[in-house]
Amino acid sequence: MLNKFPLWKNIVILVAVVIGFIYALPNLYPDDYAIQITGARSSTQVDQATLDEAVDALGEAGVQVKDAVLNPPNALIRVQSSDAQLSARPVIQEAVGQDYLAALNMAPTTPEWLRNIGAGPMKLGLDLRGGVHFLLEVDMDSALQKRLEVYASEIKRQLREERIRYRGGDVGDGNTIELSFRDDAARDEAFDLIRGQYNEFLLNRESGDDDQRLLTLQLSEATVTEIEDYALQQNLTTIRNRVNELGVAEPLVQRQGRDRIVVELPGVQDTAQAKRVLGATANLEFRLEARQDASSGTAEVYPFRDEPNRTARLEREIIVTGENVANAQQAFDQNGQPQVNITMDGTGGDRMTRATRDAIKRRMAVLFIEYKTETVGKRVDGEIQQVEERKVDRSIISLATIQSTLGSSFRITGLDSVAEAGELALLLRAGSLAAPMYFVQERTIGPSLGQKNIDAGVMSVTVGFAIVLLYMLLYYRFFGLVANVALTVNLMLLVACMSILSATLTLPGIAGIVLTVGMAVDANVLIFERIKEELRQGAPPQSAINAGFSRAFVSIFDANITTLLVAVILFAMGSGPVKGFAVTLCIGILTSMFTGLLVSRSIINLIYGGRKIEKLAIGGKLANG
């Protein structure tokens, strides 16, 4: 039978549309503006009395409270608007005192049953809704220190190779390395050697006590700047990658001043969660386990990360750091035991080979280094002062026997579980900070576009969409109506897919969606024009419909596949906004093919299929078949 879909096909289409409808629903429930009250320490719980104090204070300040709920250990107060939220926070902070933190938050209003099936609204981007603003400071002193240590060990190795006897070689104050020699001859030899190879240093000859001839190597200004720039750029890239890897769409990551990085994340208004999203500012070091007879000058003791009571002695010398890890993937060995495959960059590979060549059967440790800032509120003259204390935690995450000389790619085995291997791989991939970083500021930030702009944008999109619907209706009559239903379904499916992916919506993103929908008209226009052509050539209505759909299919398929190819490649290769746009484009193409070819066909079949028709209401002058 021409133009009849079998029942199951109609049912499948209907089910897809219904599922789309359900997952698009949460977007009708916008998040509430809320203030979250948490204990300043994790041990502090918010109690009803505290919450009541906060609500009373808001009442006195004239802020309307929508709802106040205690869900230990936190409490959540919902308010009417963004402005109310911003003015309520300091009021609440003052009311609850210093033992608690009042943080801006967005509370979902999606009904329970929708949340249970994993449906949630799209997030709104920095331009529409704002988000959290972090300021991270790169510890430049530590970056310089680390670089100097690498130089020092290189220089000492070369002096040993050249048989020049020296003492010292430690990193001193003011970006220097100090060496001392027994006589002028040795010093001059070293001087020439170092000057020939390292133009990063300014060399100073001094005479020390006990007839020692000193040689001080000081990093030049230019090199210091270069190292700082490199560290900052490297960290900037790492943070960008991390944010991208965690799938926070449309973030903002930029350098600020000499040694700071700004990170703004949209839609995550729970600062505690955002910090977790950014991940620990961690780094890794690979070191050999110290020999039994190692002196305390060359070895130090570190605890294990998951068993603080267990310790191991490691050599002070660092083979490589996480900076040199190019890639790390979790895998399984032939016995099904979890392992991590590591690929080093060129420098890392060389160092690894040199260090492990003579260390077969010894054990190598992966040391995990975490930099923390703890903000402690102290009362100074009745003023609350935020005092920041920086802490560095070093702990061992794995200690494994070296089976053979390691090159630029090797694997770490002897891990306890798949979860541990996965975590280690992630840390190695994302833990490659060139220098430690500290959070120095956390704020929430309002929308970067004014309300006027947001309203105008939404209005223009609505108007544009309405005009398209009207035009289609006038031009293609009944078929236009069908196309409009398909278009609306298309928009709904697009929103549903983006909600499932919890994509972030920005104003250009909204415009992009509308554009996709504008282009989705194309499929229907192509089909209808074909049907008209068939009718003009005297085909009977039923076969005109059939031929129109099947002829147009080839063009639609080719055109969409090529565009899809572009979108997929952009998604794979691009980053940030390009990636976001590519996602929207991909989904848009798929949904518009589905609605243009199947949904509209299904409706037309239901109306016209299997009946005798004289005429099609498709607009224009037609010859009857």
Added chain:
Amino acid sequence: MANLTDKTINFMGVRRIASFGSLAAVILSIVILAVNGLNLGLDFTGGTSVEFAYEEAPSLDEVRQTLDDAGYTEFVVQNFGDEKSVLVRLRQDLDDELSANMINALRADGDQLELVRAEFVGSQVGDELKEDSGLGLLLALFVVLIYVGMRFQLKFGIASVLPLAHDVLIVLGIFSLFQWTFDLSVLAALLAVIGYSLNDTIIVADRIRENFRKLRTGGTEDVVNHSITETLSRTLNTSGTTLVVLLSLYFLGGEAIHNFAVALIIGIVVGTYSSIYVSANLLVLLGVTREDLVVPPKEGAADQQEDEEPPEWLNRM
């Protein structure tokens, strides 16, 4: 069987003028880009971020208005932490006068405010974005060339990729000429233009292929003219509806998507033109012939059945 003389518009009659026009436009765009460069937006260049602390919570719209009247362009004003703190980001480089002038302009309204800090900020867009996206785009074009080359014929592949470069260059050229701000939303618009223009080009190419197989008479130019005429109402409808949406964005959408809309409007117009006068034109130039597209005749298949049927899986979907 359609007949060739039936109201076919002679598009290819002005082929040479169009070729010359396109070539001139592309060369001119490249020259303008080389001379003027692009006026990159805040997200590409970075600039200065200034934080103010107000005594009383200000209205952000008024702050924007004040800065606008004071002659500042391209800035972002947002609340920072609480409603009394305001963060302004702008594209100018940081100097001592900048923050002083800003604070004076803002105080002129009678507001009490203090400067908290002013610092330079780097670009929002990493170099890797430029590199990755550029590479991605080149790869994408290459893949399209191969795909269309396989589905149709290599000449079609060339004729579908070159117009894309043509469209992008002309949009960039116009942005460079008028020194309109090129920011991330314009970049997104350019990607959309590529998608749109490609779509347009393939539709026309598809018709040309079909007509070569269907029509037994007429030279390359006749077939191309006929195909463009047949798809004309579809082209005008689709471009028309898309343009309507864009014009609505342009006139009603406010400042934030102004540049996005402009880039797309130019792109859609140029893209529609290029699907006819660059793509089809190239096909004529490369001399696509019927032999290029002849499918080996299937046994027992009538001539009428030569156009491709939808694949079997679609009917079973």
